[in-house]
Amino acid sequence: MSELVSKADALDAADELAAARKQFVLDDEVVYLDGNSLGALPVNVPGRVEDVVRRQWGELRIRSWDESGWWTAPERIGDRIAPLVGAAPGRIVVGDSTSVNVFKALVAAVRLAGDDRDEILVDATTFPTDGYIAESAARMTGRTLRPVTPAEVPGALGDRTAAVLLNHVDYRTGRLHDLPSLTAAVHAAGAYVVWDLCHSAGALPVGLDEHGVDLAVGCTYKYLNGGPGSPAYLYVRQGLQDRFDSPLPGWNSHADPFGMRGDFAPAQGALRGRVGTPDILSMLALEAALEVWDGVSIKAVRAKSLALTDFFLECVAAYVPEGRVESVTPVAHAERGSQVALRCEGAGDVMKALIERGVVGDFRRPDVLRFGFTPLYVGFADVERAARVLAQVL
Amino acid sequence: MSELVSKADALDAADELAAARKQFVLDDEVVYLDGNSLGALPVNVPGRVEDVVRRQWGELRIRSWDESGWWTAPERIGDRIAPLVGAAPGRIVVGDSTSVNVFKALVAAVRLAGDDRDEILVDATTFPTDGYIAESAARMTGRTLRPVTPAEVPGALGDRTAAVLLNHVDYRTGRLHDLPSLTAAVHAAGAYVVWDLCHSAGALPVGLDEHGVDLAVGCTYKYLNGGPGSPAYLYVRQGLQDRFDSPLPGWNSHADPFGMRGDFAPAQGALRGRVGTPDILSMLALEAALEVWDGVSIKAVRAKSLALTDFFLECVAAYVPEGRVESVTPVAHAERGSQVALRCEGAGDVMKALIERGVVGDFRRPDVLRFGFTPLYVGFADVERAARVLAQVL
Numbered sequence: 044m045s046e047l048v049s050k051a052d053a054l055d056a057a058d059e060l061a062a063a064r065k066q067f068v069l070d071d072e073v074v075y076l077d078g079n080s081l082g083a084l085p086v087n088v089p090g091r092v093e094d095v096v097r098r099q100w101g102e103l104r105i106r107s108w109d110e111s112g113w114w115t116a117p118e119r120i121g122d123r124i125a126p127l128v129g130a131a132p133g134r135i136v137v138g139d140s141t142s143v144n145v146f147k148a149l150v151a152a153v154r155l156a157g158d159d160r161d162e163i164l165v166d167a168t169t170f171p172t173d174g175y176i177a178e179s180a181a182r183m184t185g186r187t188l189r190p191v192t193p194a195e196v197p198g199a200l201g202d203r204t205a206a207v208l209l210n211h212v213d214y215r216t217g218r219l220h221d222l223p224s225l226t227a228a229v230h231a232a233g234a235y236v237v238w239d240l241c242h243s244a245g246a247l248p249v250g251l252d253e254h255g256v257d258l259a260v261g262c263t264y265k266y267l268n269g270g271p272g273s274p275a276y277l278y279v280r281q282g283l284q285d286r287f288d289s290p291l292p293g294w295n296s297h298a299d300p301f302g303m304r305g306d307f308a309p310a311q312g313a314l315r316g317r318v319g320t321p322d323i324l325s326m327l328a329l330e331a332a333l334e335v336w337d338g339v340s341i342k343a344v345r346a347k348s349l350a351l352t353d354f355f356l357e358c359v360a361a362y363v364p365e366g367r368v369e370s371v372t373p374v375a376h377a378e379r380g381s382q383v384a385l386r387c388e389g390a391g392d393v394m395k396a397l398i399e400r401g402v403v404g405d406f407r408r409p410d411v412l413r414f415g416f417t418p419l420y421v422g423f424a425d426v427e428r429a430a431r432v433l434a435q436v437l
Numbered sequence: 438m439s440e441l442v443s444k445a446d447a448l449d450a451a452d453e454l455a456a457a458r459k460q461f462v463l464d465d466e467v468v469y470l471d472g473n474s475l476g477a478l479p480v481n482v483p484g485r486v487e488d489v490v491r492r493q494w495g496e497l498r499i500r501s502w503d504e505s506g507w508w509t510a511p512e513r514i515g516d517r518i519a520p521l522v523g524a525a526p527g528r529i530v531v532g533d534s535t536s537v538n539v540f541k542a543l544v545a546a547v548r549l550a551g552d553d554r555d556e557i558l559v560d561a562t563t564f565p566t567d568g569y570i571a572e573s574a575a576r577m578t579g580r581t582l583r584p585v586t587p588a589e590v591p592g593a594l595g596d597r598t599a600a601v602l603l604n605h606v607d608y609r610t611g612r613l614h615d616l617p618s619l620t621a622a623v624h625a626a627g628a629y630v631v632w633d634l635c636h637s638a639g640a641l642p643v644g645l646d647e648h649g650v651d652l653a654v655g656c657t658y659k660y661l662n663g664g665p666g667s668p669a670y671l672y673v674r675q676g677l678q679d680r681f682d683s684p685l686p687g688w689n690s691h692a693d694p695f696g697m698r699g700d701f702a703p704a705q706g707a708l709r710g711r712v713g714t715p716d717i718l719s720m721l722a723l724e725a726a727l728e729v730w731d732g733v734s735i736k737a738v739r740a741k742s743l744a745l746t747d748f749f750l751e752c753v754a755a756y757v758p759e760g761r762v763e764s765v766t767p768v769a770h771a772e773r774g775s776q777v778a779l780r781c782e783g784a785g786d787v788m789k790a791l792i793e794r795g796v797v798g799d800f801r802r803p804d805v806l807r808f809g810f811t812p813l814y815v816g817f818a819d820v821e822r823a824a825r826v827l828a829q830v831l
Contacts, residue, residue, distance in 0.1 A: 068495040077499045084495035089487065092718070096486050100664055101462040101478035105471045105797065113665055140713025142687030143537060150577075167699065172688035172713060175701040179684055183544075183577040190699070215697075262714070270494055271507055271717035290573055293536030294566035303609075303802060305561065305584070307569040319534025319566060320656070323665035324486070324719045403499065408697060 047358050047427050054354065054423035060347050063419040066335045067268075074425040074432075076404045079242060079382050079415025082268030082332075091331035095324060116326045117295075118314050123333045124267070124276055127341055128240060128259070129250035134278050136313040137263070137329070138321050141241060141275040142172045143291070144260035145208065147316060148277060149180040150290040152206035152235035152258055155283060160205035160234065163188050164196060170214045173239055177208050183290070193220045200232035207234060211249065212242035212380030215407050217372040219243070219380045223254045230255065241265060245336075246381035246418070247345040251278055258283070266381070266417055269329035277316040284312055293318035335419060347418035348381040351426055355383050355414065358430030367437045371411065382415040387437075396436040402429045441752050441821050448748065448817035454741050457813040460729045461662075468819040468826075470798045473636060473776050473809025476662030476726075485725035489718060510720045511689075512708050517727045518661070518670055521735055522634060522653070523644035528672050530707040531657070531723070532715050535635060535669040536566045537685070538654035539602065541710060542671060543574040544684040546600035546629035546652055549677060554599035554628065556581050558590060564608045567633055571602050577684070587614045594626035601628055605643065606636035606774030609801050611766040613637070613774045617648045624649065635659060639730075640775035640812070641739040645672055652677070660775070660811055663723035671710040678706055687712035729813060741812035742775040745820055749777050749808065752824030761831045765805065776809040781831075790830040796823045 055061060068084040069075065075083060099111040108114045121135030128135075139147075153163065165177040167190035174190065181188035191199045193209060200207070207229045212219050222238060229236040238259040243249055245266025251259055259278040263269035279287050289309070294300050295317035298308040309315045356370060368385040387393055387410060394406040404414040414429065449455060462478040463469065469477060493505040502508045515529030522529075533541075547557065559571040561584035568584065575582035585593045587603060594601070601623045606613050616632060623630040632653040637643055639660025645653055653672040657663035673681050683703070688694050689711035692702040703709045750764060762779040781787055781804060788800040798808040808823065 068491075070496070075498065081494075081499045081502075083498065084490065089490045089495070092486060092490050093483065096478065096483045096664070096722070097462075100475075101483070102464070104469065104477065105475045105799065107665065108475075139533065139537065140687065140716075142689075142713035143533065143685060146685060170688070171691070171697050171699060171701075174699055175686045175688065175691070178701065179686055183684060264714070270490070271501065272714045272720070273718070274716065275713070290577060291537060291540060292569045292573055293534065294564070294569065295536075297565070297569070301802065303565050305565060305568055307565075307572065319536035319669070320658070320666045322534075322668065322716050322719045324667070324722055325716045326666070328490070328718055405499065408695065 047361060051354070051423040051427040054350065058347065058422065059343055060339070060418055061422065063335065063339065064422065067420045069420060072401050074402045074429045076402065076414040076416065076421065076429055078417030078420070079265050080405055081264055081271060082266060082417065083420055085268055085332045085335050087334060088270065088328050088331045092324065092328050095327045113321070113323050116323065116330065117317050117321050120326060120330050120333065121276055121313055123330065124263070127336060128244050128278065129248060130252050130278055133312050134252070134281060135276050136316040137276045137326060138274050138317055141239070141260055141262045142176050144275045144277045145173055145176045145237070145239065146180055147289050147291055148237045148258040148260050149177055149206055149208055150184055151287050152237050153180065153184045153186055154288045155235050155286055156205035160203055161186050162203040163205055164199055164207040165190050166193055166209050168192055168213055169210045169239070170241065173208055173210065193225065196225055197228045200228060200234060202233070204232050204234040206237060208237045208239070210239045210242070214242055215384060215411060217380045217382040217384050219247070219378050222249065222256070226254050226256055242380055246348055248341050256280060263329050268332045268335065270325060270332065273325045273329045274322055279313055279316060284315065287315050289315060291318045295319055295321070339419070344418045348416055349376050349379065351416040351418065351421060351423065352379060352381065352383050354423055355416065355426045355430060358427050359385070359433065362430050362434035363437055381417070382413060385412045386410050387412050393436055397432060400432045400436065402432045441755060445748070445817040445821040448744065452741065452816065453737055454733070454812055455816065457729065457733065458816065461814045463814060466795050468796045468823045470796065470808040470810065470815065470823055472811035472814070473659050474799055475658055475665060476660060476811065477814055479662055479726045479729050481728060482664065482722050482725045486718065486722050489721045507715070507717050510717065510724065511711050511715050514720060514724045514727065515670055515707055517724065518657070521730060522638050522672065523642060524646050524672055527706050528646070528675060529670050530710040531670045531720060532668050532711055535633070535654055535656045536570050538669045538671045539567055539570045539631070539633065540574055541683050541685055542631045542652040542654050543571055543600055543602055544578055545681050546631050547574065547578045547580055548682045549629050549680055550599035554597055556583055556597040557599055558583050558585055558593055558601040560587055560603050562586055562607055563604045563633070564635065567602055567604065587619065590619055591622045594622060594628060596627070598626050598628040600631060602631045602633070604633045604636070608636055609778060609805060611774045611776040611778050613641070613772050616643065616650070620648050620650055636774055636776070640742055642735050650674060657723050662726045662729065664719060664726065667719045667723045668716055673707055673710060678709065681709050683709060685712045689713060689715070733813070738812045742810055743770050743773065745810040745812065745815060745817065746773060746775065746777050748817055749810065749820045749824060752821050753779070753827065756824050756828035757831055775811070776807060779806045780804050781806050787830055791826060794826045794830065796826045
């Protein structure tokens with residue numbers, strides 16, 4: 044037994060989150076390192092979904108909007124996500140896609156900033172949809188969009204800055220950006236910040252309330268395991284909720300939705316971020332999926348995440364011949380999310396070969412192998428095996 | 438046996454759609470006349486959803502985006518809806534809520550109309566969300582919103598009109614508006630029309646292509662039985678697809694979504710109306726639900742719908758004492774959707790009593806009892822019973 048195999052065994056034996064793996068449907072033949080794209084299925088989800096379909100919809104039908112808690116699901120599930128991102132209850136509402144929530148948040152941020160501020164800064168390295176939606180938000184609010192790297196943000200801020208849209212963890216490199224200091228810098232310039240938490244929520248502490256983040260959005264199908272395309276969420280800081288002015292004021296965000304009034308009067312609190320009828324099947328699957336977090340400390344998740352990525356880099360360094368791969372993920376813990384991205388020649392074919400051998404990551408053009416480490420169900424033996432198979436493939 | 442009971446039996450015996458009822462989960466003790474709010478559960482949906490959850494998500498995981506057809510679901514399911522609303526393949530994409538699609542369609546319509554046209558007409562009697570979203574679309578495109586009744590539309594159209602948002606069937610009264618002639622009037626004024634089909638699709642022929650409708654949206658959880666909050670759809674006329682300029686250009690509407698490019702280049706065709714990651718559980722439940730339409734003629738559905746509402750009005754007239762209820766649904770077939778709305782004193786309490794006695798409709802403030810007739814699973818004996826119980830309650 045190699046030294047790294049022994050080390051993996053020891054790390055797994057000491058892993059306080061090891062038991063969480065039992066809460067997921069997994070195949071022991073497969074090392075699933077793509078939970079940063081689609082989280083694995085929690086074991087309690089199929090039964091819940093069946094109940095929602097057969098009993099709540101099939102038997103209770105329309106009564107379920109009230110009796111099965113469908114109507115209040117967006118804010119109830121928001122409160123369930125809240126502790127995972129450091130938010131108090133009443134700050135988060137679930138619904139719509141991440142893209143749609145980026146639009147709501149960014150337009151609302153620009154409106155909060157007022158007419159004198161005419162510039163929106165957006166992370167030029169971000170997941171593309173954020174940039175496309177930011178461009179639309181800028182166009183529709185008459186602002187100028189200025190793409191900058193996160194490192195350039197402090198220097199680019201000024202009196203003209205209305206809002207800044209940033210990704211907490213870069214989807215490609217896995218770089219973790221400094222949310223507290225960037226948020227403080229944006230505030231010092233008198234602007235508003237929108238954070239996209241897609242690649243951080245459920246993998247590391249976010250501290251939305253603590254750091255005074257204005258608005259945030261995130262998906263729920265990566266580290267939160269909500270299922271394919273499960274609804275995203277929107278966070279609005281308490282002090283801004285009364286002034287949150289949504290560009291998508293659907294009837295679900297009305298103060299009296301069943302009054303069916305012609306004039307719009309916004310609801311109070313986070314549910315002002317709702318729009319249309321919530322997507323119940325996906326939403327209640329997500330609600331069940333979130334139960335795996337009961338009793339889980341997000342600090343413990345972060346500690347294990349860093350241990351997993353450290354160990355993966357160690358195994359890759361030991362197994363893979365020098366020069367065949369280059370990590371583009373920062374070495375410093377303070378700058379690392381929960382994934383490792385390796386640049387590699389022929390990365391597309393390499394990933395295909397890995398998947399054939401039971402190691403599932405993903406490929407991001409042009410040359411990146413992306414491996415996501417989900418602390419609730421990935422163990423250290425998985426990590427060692429993944430690096431070993433990678434070396435074999437190369 | 439009363440004459441109306443005999444008549445119901447005869448109508449049921451001659452009903453060519455009677456067999457469709459077997460495709461739904463229904464309780465024979467209940468007369469469900471709320472399918473215009475939430476359609477009943479088709480029997481093939483629970484098994485399909487279980488497969489999506491357990492096998493596609495649980496076992497195939499990320500591979501399902503390709504192998505299980507998740508990625509192409511929005512346009513594939515759009516093509517499945519297309520024949521129900523008179524559209525050729527490639528015109529409809531499924532996803533997001535109706536409210537979000539109203540926003541996409543109306544902003545796109547205004548942009549098509551050009552800068553010289555500064556007014557948006559909206560049906561003042563419409564379902565409120567359309568009005569709220571229209572107000573936001575007007576605000577964000579610098580246009581003026583002008584609420585008018587559908588009857589006032591022809592007189593209100595002019596050189597200033599950019600776009601007109603209309604409901605095909607009024608959600609409250611069940612009045613069917615004249616889509617062909619209103620569409621022609623809007624076009625004669627050089628403007629663009631957006632139709633909301635929530636209360637008509639699946640209940641009567643729409644003829645989107647035939648009548649040259651520009652844009653349309655609709656929900657799928659009423660007559661299309663997609664389940665609670667199932668995703669809505671967006672229709673874009675073929676001749677406009679190249680110029681369709683979405684206010685929500687998410688990565689799913691990019692010509693090369695996995696290129697992860699910084700610049701937005703819109704896809705061709707209906708899928709330009711996509712935004713973010715599609716909500717797979719709800720979407721594939723909808724896909725299964727749409728199978729009940731295989732071999733069903735929408736003309737036969739319309740014929741039965743009118744027969745059902747005619748018979749309901751006949752039974753109400755026979756059973757309910759004069760003056761206790763007043764129908765606000767037009768008598769003329771050409772002006773009637775697939776519901777009957779009765780004004781009634783104490784309508785809220787009356788509906789509660791009806792539901793206790795197994796007749797499920799709904800109540801719309803301030804004084805409307807709303808009964809929806811879904812031809813695929815409501816029969817004439819149901820109709821007779823509903824009217825009889827209503828008379829007992831009153």
